[in-house]
Amino acid sequence: MKIGFIGLGVMGEPMARHLRAAGHDLALWARRPESAAALVAEGVPLCATPAELAAHSEVVITIVTASADVEALAFGPNGLAAGFVPGAIHVDMSTIAPATARALAARYAERGIGWVDAPVSGGGRGARDATLAIMAGAEDETLARVRPLFEVLGKRIVHIGPPGAGQVAKACNQMIMVSTIQACAEAVRLANAHGVDVAAVRQALMGGSAGSKVLEVMGAKMVERDFAAGIEARLHHKDFAILMDEAAKLGAPLPVAAQVWQQLNALMGAGWGRDDTASLLRVLEP
Amino acid sequence: MDVGFIGLGLMGRPMALNLIKAGQRVHVWSRRRESMQPLLDAGAGDCASAAEVARQASITISMVADAPDVEQVTLGADGIADGASAGHIHIDMSTIAPAAAQSIAARLAARGIIALDAPVSGGEPGAIAGTLTIMVGGDADACARVQPLFAAMGKSITRIGEAGAGQVAKACNQIITGVGVASVAEALNFAARSGVDGARVREALLGGFAYSRILENHGQRMLARNFKPGFKAWMHQKDVRIVMDEAHRLGLALPMTAATMQLFNAMAGSGLGEDDSVAMLELFERMSGGAGE
Numbered sequence: 001m002k003i004g005f006i007g008l009g010v011m012g013e014p015m016a017r018h019l020r021a022a023g024h025d026l027a028l029w030a031r032r033p034e035s036a037a038a039l040v041a042e043g044v045p046l047c048a049t050p051a052e053l054a055a056h057s058e059v060v061i062t063i064v065t066a067s068a069d070v071e072a073l074a075f076g077p078n079g080l081a082a083g084f085v086p087g088a089i090h091v092d093m094s095t096i097a098p099a100t101a102r103a104l105a106a107r108y109a110e111r112g113i114g115w116v117d118a119p120v121s122g123g124g125r126g127a128r129d130a131t132l133a134i135m136a137g138a139e140d141e142t143l144a145r146v147r148p149l150f151e152v153l154g155k156r157i158v159h160i161g162p163p164g165a166g167q168v169a170k171a172c173n174q175m176i177m178v179s180t181i182q183a184c185a186e187a188v189r190l191a192n193a194h195g196v197d198v199a200a201v202r203q204a205l206m207g208g209s210a211g212s213k214v215l216e217v218m219g220a221k222m223v224e225r226d227f228a229a230g231i232e233a234r235l236h237h238k239d240f241a242i243l244m245d246e247a248a249k250l251g252a253p254l255p256v257a258a259q260v261w262q263q264l265n266a267l268m269g270a271g272w273g274r275d276d277t278a279s280l281l282r283v284l285e286p
Numbered sequence: 287m288d289v290g291f292i293g294l295g296l297m298g299r300p301m302a303l304n305l306i307k308a309g310q311r312v313h314v315w316s317r318r319r320e321s322m323q324p325l326l327d328a329g330a331g332d333c334a335s336a337a338e339v340a341r342q343a344s345i346t347i348s349m350v351a352d353a354p355d356v357e358q359v360t361l362g363a364d365g366i367a368d369g370a371s372a373g374h375i376h377i378d379m380s381t382i383a384p385a386a387a388q389s390i391a392a393r394l395a396a397r398g399i400i401a402l403d404a405p406v407s408g409g410e411p412g413a414i415a416g417t418l419t420i421m422v423g424g425d426a427d428a429c430a431r432v433q434p435l436f437a438a439m440g441k442s443i444t445r446i447g448e449a450g451a452g453q454v455a456k457a458c459n460q461i462i463t464g465v466g467v468a469s470v471a472e473a474l475n476f477a478a479r480s481g482v483d484g485a486r487v488r489e490a491l492l493g494g495f496a497y498s499r500i501l502e503n504h505g506q507r508m509l510a511r512n513f514k515p516g517f518k519a520w521m522h523q524k525d526v527r528i529v530m531d532e533a534h535r536l537g538l539a540l541p542m543t544a545a546t547m548q549l550f551n552a553m554a555g556s557g558l559g560e561d562d563s564v565a566m567l568e569l570f571e572r573m574s575g576g577a578g579e
Contacts, residue, residue, distance in 0.1 A: 241534050248527050248547065251555025258544035261534070269537030 001025065003149070004057035006050065006073060007064040007094070008035045010231075011120070014127045015063065015093075015153050020044065022152040029053040050076075054083030059146055060090050063120075066238065067096040074104055086112035091146055093134075095119045095174070095235075097242045098167040101137060105163030114142040115163050119170035120154065121177075123217075123231050131155045135173070137166030171243040175257050178236050178277060180214040182260045185281040188222045199223045221278040233280075234273035237264045288313065289435060290339035290346035290366075291330075292359050293380070294321045296515075297406070298349035300413040301379070301439045303328055308438035313342040336360075340369030345432060349379045352524065353386035360401075361393055372398040375428050377435070379420075381405045381460070383528045384453040385535070391424065391449035400428045403449060405456035406440065407463070409517050417441040421459070423452035457532060460525040464546045466500040467522075467563045474508055475570040485509050508567045516562035523550035523559070 002025045005016045016039060020026045029047045030036040040046050047053040050073050054060055060080055062073055070092050075081050080090055090108060092101070092115075105115035116138040126132040132154035136143050143159055150157045160169045187205075191198045202219045205211060221227070240261045247254050263283050272279040290313045291302040299321070305312050306328050313331035315338065316322045326332055333339045336359045340346050346366050348359050356378050360366045366376055376399050378387065384403075391401035402424035412418040418440035422429050429445045436443045446455045473496075474484040488505045491497065507513070526547045533540045549566060556572070558565045 237534070241531070244530070245527070248523065248551050248554075251551050251553075251559065253548040253552035253555065255545060255548045258548045259541055261530075262539040262541045262544045265533055265537050266539040267537075269539070273537075 001149070002027070002056060002058045004029065004047070004053040004060035006030070006053070006060065006062045008039065009063070010124045011093075011127045012063040013039070014124075014130075015061075015132075016044075018130050018152050019061075019149060024149070024152075027053055027056050049078035049083075050080045051078045051083035054080040054088065055085070056083075058088060059149065060084075060088070061093060061149070062090070063093040065094065065235070067100040067242070070094055070096050071100060071104065075107065081108065081111065081113070084108075084111070084113045087114070089114035089116060089142060089146055091116045091118055091149070093118045093120055095170050095239055095242075096167060098137075098164040098171065098246065101167045102164035105137075114139070114145070116142055116146055117163060117166040118146075118150065119166055119173075121170070121173050122154070125230075126154070133173075134158070135160050135166040135169035137161060137163045137168070139163070171239070171246065174236065174239040175243055175254070175260075177214060178240065178264070179256055179260050180212055181218050181277050182263055182280050184215050184219045185222060185278070185284055188219070188281055189284040218276075218278045221276060222281045225281075227272070227275045227279050227282070229274060229276045231277060232274050233264065233267055233277040236277050237268050237273065240264055287311065287345065287434070288343040290314070290333070290336075290343035291325070291349070292316070292336055292339060292346065292366075293349035293355075294325060295349070295351075296410050297379075297413045299324060300410070301347075301349060301418075302330065304413075304416045304438050305435060306330060308434070310435065310438065311343075313339050315339045335364040335369075336362075336366050337364045337369030340366040340374060341371075344371075344373070345375045345377065345435065346370070347377045347379060347435070351380065351521075353382040353390075356380055356382055356386070356390060360390060360399075367394060367397045367399060370397075370399050373400070374398070375400045375402065375432060377402045377404050377432060379404045379406055381456050381525050381528070382453060383532060384450040384457065385532070387423065387453045388450040400425055401449065402428055402432065403452040404436070405452055407456070407459045408440070410515075413439070419459075420444070421446050421452040421455035423447055423454070424449050457525075457529045460522070460529055461540070461543050463500060464522060464526050464550070464563075465542045466498060467504055467566055468546045468549055470498075470501050470505050471508060471564070471566040471570055474505065474567060475574060478571075479574060504564045507562065507564045511567075513558075513561040513565040513568065515560070516564070518559065519550060519553040519561055519563050519565060520559035522563045523547065523554055526550055 004027050006029050027045045028036045029050050036046050101117040108115045118134050118136045120132040122132040133156040134150050134154040136159050188198050191201045266283045288311045294316050314322050314325045315333040387403040394401040404420050404422045406418040406420050408418040419442045420436050420440040422445045477484040477487045
């Protein structure tokens, strides 16, 4: 399949490579061309604008930072919409607001262009190992066409519902994950305060009901006091603003998430936004 | 003085009436014509647009719901900027984000208009009685020039600082009142569920360090189960959201306000949004298995 790819970051680059390795015909656009340099050196064509990329592609995959970035890529000047032919599909794998995803899907639908919101969970490691969890919001027939691509990138692919539904699932994912990171940080802080060996505590807990992926991965980073980013905390902070804002609009009380959000604010204020979210431990050590 | 007034709702209407009572010539326009009628009956000038209001007056006041509404009436089509002449003063008394107030002030300044942000505290009773607390951000000379207008609407008038500073003070006000309403409701629910008369608890506490205006006024309305607005819970929710968005932007932890915002979310989501904030008592009762008696 002719695939355009935008967003060659920690997540995007290994994803693009998996698609290429699976035999797809890949092309790129990059806001900062240097981010595409490695793939271009291997012979992957680089287009001058998103519109040009869209004109060459059956499917364009984007994985970028914010709602505004995706909107600009899609409908900004020389955006994807200007290049897509009817029947093409924009697959956005970024984490953005469900409302933005719904609005973009509706605008594309008017032009006969398909939309899939397909945010992922699993981090840089999941992207490299092609074991991402993919949460899709799309019409059935649209998803059916891109499902083979998702099978190259991830292990668990779930169709949540219509456009926007994938982002709702991702918001739930972020809420559980970061709240769990906070809980692990508090446990580590408590064990430290008692002067108990935190590595031993973590090891014991991994075997019981408190065991989790977060305790395994982020817990280990806290025990090692390794705060170098896997996923930069500022991205979780951004995700929380989206989900708390939507909760307010919907009238949904999220008391624990609200507190976690404040700890993330404190983390940002301390200047650790580009470190790992395991830095929530450091917020507890003022 | 010729004064324009836009936004004749629960707060704006009595504020504009107080300006007329103080002898000001008031000119009004509203999207909904019926909301203008009480002012026209009191002798206000009838305008066809915000721009026309600005042509009739050297000072305009807006009292609307949120930042997009302020942008619309000031900088939108047929807005105040389209009718104002150089040196015009615009006073926005709505509650909006400090950053939005700064941005609007800068864009108005570029069109020769001096902008003041002057949000208020005191609710509808304060607006009717002309006893509002007014927190002003913006140019000191302009603030001094409009003092007679503020004096007609409010009692305590404080210039906080430059553009946006009034809204920062209002945000602080919303932190304290939002958390305050929640804590008074929590205490009164606790008293009732402990089998104790909340009215007596309030009476006793009014003499001590837990005294506050909120315990006095809001507490009284909670005990009387008078949930009629006043200040609607969804409006309070909106104001607290502004505070939380600023905290997010600044990298600032506001744990108490964050908890309170979730309670307002719960009110909005469970049919209490149109009631006064004091209906938070009802929310707590539902969360703890019903009323105490």
